[in-house]
Amino acid sequence: MSSSERELERRAKHKLAVLRHAEEVSGSVAATCRYYGITRTCFYKWRRRYEEEGFEGLKDRSSVPHHQPNKTDPEVIEKILWLRQQYHFGPHKIAMYLQRYHDVTISPSGVWRILNKVGLNRLPASQRYKRTQTRWKRYEKQRPGHQLQVDVKFIEPLGQTGKKKRYYQYTAIDDCTRVRVLRAYPRNDQRTAIQFIDHVLSRLPFQVEQVQTDNGQEFGQSFHWHLLDKGINHVKIRPRTPRLNGKVERSHRIDSEEFYRLLEGEVIDDAKLFAERLQQWEDHYNYDRPHGALGGQT
Structure with a gap:
């Protein structure tokens, strides 16, 4: 028996004790009501229910209104x-x-x-979110293209047998608009990073002034000079401080919660199919998903 059921049982026994007090002790409804601090209307209601339904009739009933015009559908x-x-x-x-x-x-x-x-x-x-005292101060650039945050997320589809295939999701997010560009590759090296950044520059509708990355080997000297040749500044965050790339890191968590988790272990070992799924998710993120940081806008 649950605690709520025990409480209903206890209250019903109390009501029965009140009814028996009037019959066996005081012999007067008015005296019993004064003794227990209840109204005679309440006493007679309990007695009527006890006569009609027995002990079960004394248990408390739901107090939910019969008509609730403002109830949520x-x-x-x-x-x-x-x-x-x-x-x-x-x-x-x-x-x-x-x-x-x-x-x-x-x-x-x-x-x-x-x-x-x-x-x-x-x-x-x-x-759950961390306590306010342990959160880092938020910031954002005020102009589209002022800075892109770029990072790589490792992916290994679940349920594979034999030689397992792995992918690397390259992600670029604009610090101002939160527009993202995603691409999956079977390799993680500087040549791939250069291919990705060229793809990003061809997709974005504004000029990029600066790219910020972590200190991964894929963002080494060749990648660095490739950006400088295009007139784009390249900065790296301090080692072991992923919070400085907070927007792209947070977007990877969104990917895990709202995209990869919903695949439910589905094995996608075809690179073309995986790229199509990722493109669909990128479009949803950019054009349909409401963002809390933007007040519910896309």
């Missing part, structure tokens, strides 16, 4: 729970998605109340 609740469980979105991001894709207006606090009611108000420990 069950379909909206289903969408909220699906976004929470599937993507681990918070109340603000869920409200953004409902407004953008379903034309449903609901406040973040309203989303939180629904999540709290079903016990989904707290994320798994790995998905």
Whole structure:
């Protein structure tokens, strides 16, 4: 028996004791009501229910109103729970998605109340934000193309047998607009990095002034001089400080949570098919996905 059921049982026994007190002790409904501090209307209601339904009739009933004109539609609740469980979105991001894709207006606090009611108000420990004191100060460039952050994410499709294939997702994100360019390659070297940066420059609708990378071997001297030859400055972050490349690192976490995790271990060992899937995800990220950093805009 759960704690709530035990509490219902305890309260029902108390009501039965009140009814028996009137019959066996005081002999007066008014005296019993004064003794227990209840109204006679309440006493007679308990007695009527006890006569009609027995002990079960004394258990507390739901206090939910019969008519709730402002109650959230069950379909909206289903969408909220699906976004929470599937993507681990918070109340603000869920409200953004409902407004953008379903034309449903609901406040973040309203989303939180629904999540709290079903016990989904707290994320798994790995998905929670750090305390405010330990977060790094946010910054962003004010002009498109002022700086690109570039990084590489290692990918190995799950469920492979035999000789396993691996890919390297090259990612470039504009510091101002958050526009990203993605490309998957079977190698990770300077030649590949140069191919990727040429692809990025051909895709972006604005001029790039500076590229920021970590200290990986793929961003070595050949890559560095290739950028300088194109009139683009190349800077590297301090060793062991990935937070300085925070936007591209955070976007890789979004890739893991909203793209790779949903593949559910699907084996994609064809480079062309993988590139198509990645391109679809890039388009969704750039043109459809609401961004919290941009106030829900794309």
